[in-house]
Structures are given as C-alpha cells and as structure tokens.
Amino acid sequence: MSMKGTNGRGKGPGRGSSDLRRADASAGTPADSPERIRNVALVGHSGAGKTMLHEALLAAAGTITRMGSIVDGTTVSDSEPSEVHQQRSVVLSVAPVVADGIKVNLLDTPGYGDFTGELRAGLRAADAALFVVSALDDIDAATTALWAECDQLGTPRAVVISRLDHPRANYEAAVAACQRAFGDSVVPAYLPVRTDGTVTGLLGLLSGTVSDYAQGAEPAVRDATPEELAASEEARGTLIEGIISESEDESLMDRYLGGEQIDVDVLVGDLETAVARGSFFPVLASSAETGLGMTELLDMLIRAFPSPLERDLPEVTDLAGSPAGPLSCDPGGPLVGEVVRTTIDPFLGRVCLVRIFSGTLREDSAVHVGGRGLAERGHEDHDSDERLAHLYSPLGASLRPVPYCVAGDICAIAKLGNAETGDTVSAKEMPLLVVAWEMPEPLMPVAVEAATRSDEDALAKSLGKVAAGDPTLRVERNAETHQLILWCMGEAHGEVVLDRLRDQGVKLQTVQVVTPLRETFAAPATGHGRYVKQSGGHGQYAICDIEVEALERGAGFEFIDKTVGGVIPGTFIGSVEKGVRAQMQKGVSAGFPVVDIRVTLVGGKAHSVDSSDAAFQAAGALALREAAAAGRIQLLEPVSAVTISTPDEYVGPVMSDLSSRRGRVTGTTSAGGEITEVTAEVPDEELLRYAVQLRGLTSGTGRFRRTYLRHEPVPGNVAPAAANA
Numbered sequence: 001m002s003m004k005g006t007n008g009r010g011k012g013p014g015r016g017s018s019d020l021r022r023a024d025a026s027a028g029t030p031a032d033s034p035e036r037i038r039n040v041a042l043v044g045h046s047g048a049g050k051t052m053l054h055e056a057l058l059a060a061a062g063t064i065t066r067m068g069s070i071v072d073g074t075t076v077s078d079s080e081p082s083e084v085h086q087q088r089s090v091v092l093s094v095a096p097v098v099a100d101g102i103k104v105n106l107l108d109t110p111g112y113g114d115f116t117g118e119l120r121a122g123l124r125a126a127d128a129a130l131f132v133v134s135a136l137d138d139i140d141a142a143t144t145a146l147w148a149e150c151d152q153l154g155t156p157r158a159v160v161i162s163r164l165d166h167p168r169a170n171y172e173a174a175v176a177a178c179q180r181a182f183g184d185s186v187v188p189a190y191l192p193v194r195t196d197g198t199v200t201g202l203l204g205l206l207s208g209t210v211s212d213y214a215q216g217a218e219p220a221v222r223d224a225t226p227e228e229l230a231a232s233e234e235a236r237g238t239l240i241e242g243i244i245s246e247s248e249d250e251s252l253m254d255r256y257l258g259g260e261q262i263d264v265d266v267l268v269g270d271l272e273t274a275v276a277r278g279s280f281f282p283v284l285a286s287s288a289e290t291g292l293g294m295t296e297l298l299d300m301l302i303r304a305f306p307s308p309l310e311r312d313l314p315e316v317t318d319l320a321g322s323p324a325g326p327l328s329c330d331p332g333g334p335l336v337g338e339v340v341r342t343t344i345d346p347f348l349g350r351v352c353l354v355r356i357f358s359g360t361l362r363e364d365s366a367v368h369v370g371g372r373g374l375a376e377r378g379h380e381d382h383d384s385d386e387r388l389a390h391l392y393s394p395l396g397a398s399l400r401p402v403p404y405c406v407a408g409d410i411c412a413i414a415k416l417g418n419a420e421t422g423d424t425v426s427a428k429e430m431p432l433l434v435v436a437w438e439m440p441e442p443l444m445p446v447a448v449e450a451a452t453r454s455d456e457d458a459l460a461k462s463l464g465k466v467a468a469g470d471p472t473l474r475v476e477r478n479a480e481t482h483q484l485i486l487w488c489m490g491e492a493h494g495e496v497v498l499d500r501l502r503d504q505g506v507k508l509q510t511v512q513v514v515t516p517l518r519e520t521f522a523a524p525a526t527g528h529g530r531y532v533k534q535s536g537g538h539g540q541y542a543i544c545d546i547e548v549e550a551l552e553r554g555a556g557f558e559f560i561d562k563t564v565g566g567v568i569p570g571t572f573i574g575s576v577e578k579g580v581r582a583q584m585q586k587g588v589s590a591g592f593p594v595v596d597i598r599v600t601l602v603g604g605k606a607h608s609v610d611s612s613d614a615a616f617q618a619a620g621a622l623a624l625r626e627a628a629a630a631g632r633i634q635l636l637e638p639v640s641a642v643t644i645s646t647p648d649e650y651v652g653p654v655m656s657d658l659s660s661r662r663g664r665v666t667g668t669t670s671a672g673g674e675i676t677e678v679t680a681e682v683p684d685e686e687l688l689r690y691a692v693q694l695r696g697l698t699s700g701t702g703r704f705r706r707t708y709l710r711h712e713p714v715p716g717n718v719a720p721a722a723a724n725a
Contacts, residue, residue: 034408041126046111049162052288060294061097076396077108102302114490117472125355128156128305135169142700165287189282217291246274275304308408331406335359337425342469348414368431371423442487444691451507480516518636525631529623541607542615558598572616579620588628636711638684661686
C-alpha cells in the first residue's frame with residue numbers, strides 16, 4: 001500500500017520547562033477548515049497497547065520529543081492519579097498531531113469495561129475508529145461486540161496489530177483472529193519483514209516497497225526483493241480483489257481478472273474511498289517500542305480516514321425539544337458543540353473538552369450552555385449563559401492556548417460555570433441542544449459515608465464535582481435506608497470515584513449496602529397499648545386494643561374502627577391510626593417499614609382530663625409493637641424484573657447463574673445478531689455485584705437492565721445482609 005510518506009517531519013525543540021517531552025506545548029494548533037481535520041478514536045481491549053501507540057504517534061509526528069512510560073506514569077494520555085495507580089487508562093484523553101498539514105485529533109479511550117462511558121464519549125467525538133489488537137493475544141468478545149456496534153453505525157475503521165517487537169508476537173495469527181472476529185473485509189495492507197526472526201520492516205502490498213526500520217523510527221524505503229514479492233503474492237492478490245470489489249468502477253474486476261495490471265494510484269484511491277465509507281478495513285502493523293509502522297499509520301490516518309465533512313452530525317433541538325433542522329459541518333453555521341468530558345482542575349476550575357459540530361467557537365465570546373435528560377442520575381436540567389475567557393488545544397492534561405476552534409475540531413474550555421459532560425455549547429442568541437448519546441446504566445451500588453460529621457459538607461460538594469464529569473455515575477440518597485449510594489459501572493469504576501473524592505481531601509469510608517427490606521405480619525395478632533403517666537398535675541392516659549392481620553402483597557394499609565359505646569372518643573380514633581402509621585414507618589422487628597396489613601381498633605379506654613392526641617398516638621404505636629412481639633413477622637425483600645442481553649453462546653451459563661441467585665427465568669427472546677435477551681425476576685440482594693459477575697460470566701459482553709417489581713417474603717433459609725445490618 002503506497003501512501004504519501006511522512007518522512008522529514010520536523011521535531012521541534014523542548015520548551016525548556018519541567019516537561020521537556022513537549023515539543024510544542026507553548027501553543028496549540030487550530031485547524032482552519034474541517035477538510036484538514038481527522039478525529040480518530042483508538043479503541044480495543046485493555047492491554048492491547050493503545051496508550052503506547054498513542055505515545056508513539058505523538059513522537060513520530062514531532063508533537064513530543066520522546067515517549068513516556070506507563071509504569072512511570074509519564075505518558076501524555078494517562079495523567080490522572082488513578083491511571084498511574086491502576087496502570088491503565090480510565091478516562092478519555094485527546095492529543096493532536098499534525099502531519100502533512102492535516103490535524104489528527106487522537107482520542108485514547110479506556111479498554112476496561114468499567115469505563116465504557118469514556119469510550120462512548122470518545123466515539124461520539126470521533127469520526128473514525130482505529131482498533132488496536134495485540135499480536136500476543138486473541139480478540140476478546142467485548143472488542144468483537146464493539147466492532148459490531150461500529151458496523152451498525154457505519155463508523156469507518158482500520159485495524160493495527162500492535163506489539164510486534166515482542167518475542168511471542170504472531171502477526172499472521174492476529175490477522176486470522178481479526179478476520180474471524182470482524183469478517184472478511186478486514187485485509188492486511190502490509191506484511192512484516194523479518195531479519196533473524198525480528199520484525200525490522202514492512203512490505204507495502206500495493207507499492208511493492210519495503211520500509212526498513214532497522215536503523216530507527218525513520219524508515220529507509222527500498223524495493224522489495226523477488227523473494228519478498230513472491231512470498232507476498234497471495235496476500236497482495238487478496239488485497240487487490242478486496243479493493244476492486246469495493247470500487248465504484250465496475251469494469252475494474254473484469255480488467256483485473258483478464259490479466260490487466262491495475263494502476264497503483266487507482267487502487268490506492270479506491271482503498272481510501274472504501275475506508276472512508278466504512279466498507280473496507282485495512283490491517284496495519286506496528287511496534288510502539290521501536291517506532292515500526294508509525295509512518296504508514298499516520299499516512300493512513302490523514303489520507304484514508306474521513307474528515308468531519310464526510311460524517312453525519314447528531315440531531316439538534318431547540319430548548320423546548322422541537323427539532324431544529326439538520327446540522328452541517330460549516331464553520332460559518334450556527335454554533336453547536338458538545339461537552340464530551342469534564343474535569344475539575346485545582347487551578348483552572350471546571351475544564352470541558354468540547355467537540356464542535358457546527359460554527360466557530362472563539363475566545364471571549366458569549367455562549368449558551370444547556371443540559372437535559374439526566375435528571376434521574378442526579379444531573380438536573382440546566383441552562384446558563386457564559387462568556388468564554390480562553391480556548392485551549394488539549395495535549396493530554398496540558399492545555400495550549402488557541403484563538404478559535406472551527407467546526408469539526410476539538411478544544412478545551414476552562415471555567416465554564418456549571419457545565420457537565422453531555423451538555424451543549426451553542427450561541428447565546430440561538431441556543432440549541434444536541435440529542436444526547438446513549439449512556440450506559442450504572443448498576444453496582446457502593447455505599448459511602450463521611451468519616452466524621454464535619455466531613456459531610458465536603459463530601460456533598462466533592463460528589464457534585466465528580467458527578468458533573470461522569471455521567472456513568474449516579475448518586476442517590478436512599479429514602480428507606482438513608483444510605484448515600486454511588487451507583488457505579490463496576491469495582492474499578494468505584495475505586496476511581498473514591499480516589500477522586502479522597503484526592504479532593506474528603507475523608508470517607510465505604511459501608512455495607514443495605515437492601516431496603518420491609519416487614520409484614522405472617523399471621524393474625526392482637527396488641528394492647530397502654531400509655532398511662534401520672535407525674536403530678538396534668539397526666540397522660542390512653543389505652544387501645546387492636547387486631548392485626550396481613551393483606552395481599554401491594555394492598556397497602558387499612559385501618560378500621562370497631563369500637564362501640566364511645567370507649568375512645570371519636571376525636572382520638574385518628575390519633576390511634578397516626579400512632580400505628582408512625583410505628584409502621586419505624587418497623588416492629590428489624591427496623592424496616594411495615595406494609596400490607598389491616599389494623600382493627602376493637603377497644604380501649606380514655607380519661608376525661610388526661611387523654612390527649614399525643615397519648616393515643618403513643619398507645620397506638622405501643623399496641624402495634626406488642627402485636628408484633630406476640631405474633632410472627634415476615635421480612636419482605638425487593639425483587640426486580642431483570643433483562644439480560646448476551647451473546648447466544650452464554651445463554652446457558654447466564655440462566656444457570658440466575659437460578660443460583662434465586663432468580664426465576666420468565667422467558668428468552670432473540671434480539672438478532674446472535675444476541676439473546678433473557679428475562680427473569682431476581683431478588684435485589686442477589687444483584688448487588690451482578691454488574692461485575694455478569695461481565696466475568698460473558699467475557700465482558702453481557703449487559704442487563706432492571707426495574708423494581710415488588711416485595712416478596714424472604715425464604716426461611718436466607719438471611720439477607722440487610723436484616724443483620
């Protein structure tokens with residue numbers, strides 16, 4: 001494959017500060033037009049080599065003078081303390097490179113399933129995806145599922161086989177794995193050239209030339225030897241046939257089969273068109289350690305991947321929710337951008353990463369910031385008008401000033417008021433809202449509490465800041481258990497959220513999640529409530545007798561007065577009911593609310609002077625407690641309707657696992673594309689860590705959603721943790 005080379009790109013000097021790796025950190029690089037922009041998300045499973053490939057591309061383009069290290073925590077993209085601690089990416093990071101006058105915004109996305117929200121944000125901001133596959137490992141099911149998702153969206157893609165410097169690297173096996181997982185349209189454009197078993201160069205199948213990296217990251221180009229050409233003949237034929245089958249020139253295939261040599265420039269042009277269209281997917285080879293393949297990869301990014309002009313834009317509405325017409329990627333059009341990531345900087349305050357879809361954003365301009373649709377996650381709908389002070393071009397955590405940002409580009413804005421991830425930035429005089437992308441639902445609860453009462457305010461403020469930048473986090477104060485619950489994507493996500501809170505000086509601790517049980521009477525019972533106090537002067541006198549019986553699930557509460565002869569004056573009948581209701585909220589056995597009972601007031605006594613509303617409320621509460629002590633109380637646990645979406649191959653293990661969780665499978669439905677939806681009813685106690693366990697059970701491909709269904713009796717052989725809390 002012969003594309004325009006990138007040799008000779010200047011590598012500027014270090015800026016003379018503490019970070020000498022940044023070659024151009026003092027100033028950003030604004031693009032002048034969408035045609036000269038590429039937005040590419042690096043995706044793939046954790047450990048595939050995305051971050052180091054990202055680092056190698058920055059070094060190859062001269063954006064940094066030398067590569068950093070994941071172990072040392074010095075890479076451009078992994079700058080958060082939690083990333084350094086966990087040795088993996090947990091947030092979306094953006095760094096641009098400039099090659100042959102084209103600005104390529106490289107979006108490094110996390111590969112671990114807990115951080116899929118950051119991955120979704122990266123794909124939202126990008127116009128193409130580069131799948132990074134390790135030459136050492138097979139392709140996991142989650143990567144295969146992501147490929148299928150990109151296929152449905154028509155996202156242009158390419159594949160790069162990484163880590164070819166490793167002794168166990170197997171390029172051919174990795175390509176075969178890609179074709180099994182992604183389909184036959186995944187075809188190598190290069191083959192590795194080995195010297196004494198070590199990959200030292202790449203053979204371009206279209207050009208017939210070899211890029212020799214034996215002497216370093218700047219390759220020397222030579223013609224392939226006859227032996228190399230003969231060994232690559234079959235692969236070259238497969239590539240050419242694949243390109244021709246995607247060509248709009250229907251005569252090419254007949255000419256090729258007739259023995260005609262198709263001009264290389266024609267093949268390259270058709271290849272670039274097919275890649276940009278999202279129908280053909282070249283495979284490239286790389287080693288971040290040695291710089292192998294960086295020239296070819298940069299060439300492919302700028303020539304084959306589409307500009308923002310070639311991609312559809314998200315829908316927009318006005319503030320009332322009415323469609324506002326289609327957007328176009330026009331720097332002169334109405335301003336519309338979207339916040340794809342939000343962080344809190346100790347010096348700059350709130351920093352927002354924004355993809356501009358239409359118009360041009362300029363420093364010192366007035367904008368409207370609005371957010372909708374995430375109220376259920378603690379992000380209330382909001383609108384505000386802001387004036388921008390400065391714009392920046394992001395280089396990982398570094399910010400470089402720029403005067404403007406045109407449609408199709410990505411910039412950073414500091415001190416943007418109350419902006420949150422997912423918000424829309426538009427013109428003050430013409431406010432618009434971008435239809436939000438699909439956010440994954442956090443389904444693993446983590447209960448936290450402030451270490452001391454004085455830390456409670458700090459916890460509340462810090463939670464607001466953390467939640468503003470993380471739409472996959474839901475903060476809830478449970479109305480029944482009064483616990484502060486952080487709903488997370490999984491254990492690793494929970495650890496990152498807790499680390500961020502602690503980094504802000506919050507002292508907190510995690511506690512056991514309490515399942516909100518309820519109580520009811522399992523058998524009829526009677527209770528006698530006697531509240532009599534004489535302490536001199538005006539006393540308290542109230543006596544009542546009640547009968548309690550259980551009602552059907554969901555029936556609620558009934559109170560019936562069957563007293564006769566005025567033993568309790570009518571003005572105090574309601575007081576007895578108030579007392580009973582108050583005790584029901586407090587619980588009578590394990591401290592959980594009492595539900596689904598009928599209480600019948602059958603007798604009692606009153607005093608003409610000492611009886612009062614308060615006394616009969618106390619007597620009613622005492623009567624219910626006595627009935628509970630004499631009767632039999634049944635604990636009720638919440639049960640949710642659960643829908644699990646999983647590849648067909650995991651349906652059996654999923655159903656077996658549900659049975660072990662006291663779940664009742666209610667049906668299975670084909671969702672198409674070899675995906676099955678399993679519906680079941682499962683006690684909430686069994687779902688506390690299900691987000692983590694389902695991921696392990698289905699190799700990261702399973703998803704589930706849940707809705708509260710009802711409360712059911714806790715089996716006698718089960719002791720929920722909540723009952724003992």
